[in-house]
Amino acid sequence: MRKTAFLLLISGLMLSEACTNQKAEKENVNEKPDVIRERVRPAASGGTSAAYFVYTNSLDKADTLRSVEADFADMVQVHESYETEDGMMGMREQKEVVVQPGQEIRFRQGGLHIMLMGLNQELQAGDSVAVKLKFSGAGEVVKKLPVQP
Numbered sequence: 842m843r844k845t846a847f848l849l850l851i852s853g854l855m856l857s858e859a860c861t862n863q864k865a866e867k868e869n870v871n872e873k874p875d876v877i878r879e880r881v882r883p884a885a886s887g888g889t890s891a892a893y894f895v896y897t898n899s900l901d902k903a904d905t906l907r908s909v910e911a912d913f914a915d916m917v918q919v920h921e922s923y924e925t926e927d928g929m930m931g932m933r934e935q936k937e938v939v940v941q942p943g944q945e946i947r948f949r950q951g952g953l954h955i956m957l958m959g960l961n962q963e964l965q966a967g968d969s970v971a972v973k974l975k976f977s978g979a980g981e982v983v984k985k986l987p988v989q990p
């Protein structure tokens with residue numbers, strides 16, 4: 842029981858570091874919100890990373906992103922970053938993302954992002970990886986991304 846609580850605490854700390862890296866958020870201030878550098882961040886095996894990219898709904902009806910998978914991560918979630926009342930950055934899981942016809946889902950640093958947890962391999966800059974998005978309308982969509990800081 843005690844061991845479980847300790848492990849949860851550790852993973853919680855690692856998560857908050859990956860999701861709410863204060864330095865990274867500050868570095869990102871100069872990046873215009875309309876410019877998204879598509880990438881997966883480098884990380885050690887066993888660690889946590891994030892994916893940023895733009896998905897456009899090319900269907901003529903609204904679609905819903907229901908889940909995301911990656912064969913290099915044990916757990917993948919869609920997260921939303923937000924600022925708390927006292928100015929801290931937090932994040933929460935977003936179970937579904939609805940995208941209207943012709944519209945984009947913009948996964949970016951400091952906003953909606955794909956959280957990759959429990960990496961089963963090291964992600965090194967220069968590598969190329971793929972995430973699998975599952976939509977209720979478009980079905981499975983594979984997105985290839987470079988690993989970049």
Ligand SMILES: [Cu+2]
Nearest residue numbers: 860920932956
């Ligand atoms: Cu996150």
